[in-house]
Amino acid sequence: MTNTTDRSSTDNSPEEGKTVKIVADKHKCIGAGTCVVIAPELFDQDDEGIVEVLAEEPREDQLGVLNEAIEYCPAQALLLARD
Numbered sequence: 001m002t003n004t005t006d007r008s009s010t011d012n013s014p015e016e017g018k019t020v021k022i023v024a025d026k027h028k029c030i031g032a033g034t035c036v037v038i039a040p041e042l043f044d045q046d047d048e049g050i051v052e053v054l055a056e057e058p059r060e061d062q063l064g065v066l067n068e069a070i071e072y073c074p075a076q077a078l079l080l081a082r083d
């Protein structure tokens, strides 16, 4: 049960050697802009307010803010994929 790794304590810490990718479902996005406010370095919105991912493969130090954006997206349009 106990996580014995000494990596970041965030739930979405990438495992060794795994690539983490941000996936945004533009069909689900309602253009609320919450992700842009929380993580402007990772997300932007197009002319219609739909999310655009600026950095598909986030750095490890961006995972905290990324998790926050995922959590607060009102449309649950954001998720993290691992290869």
Ligand code: SF4
Pocket: 024, 028, 029, 030, 031, 032, 033, 034, 035, 036, 045, 049, 050, 051, 072, 073, 074, 075, 076, 077, 078
């Ligand atoms: S927070 Fe969710 S609904 Fe709002 S712009 Fe971002 S992806 Fe779209």
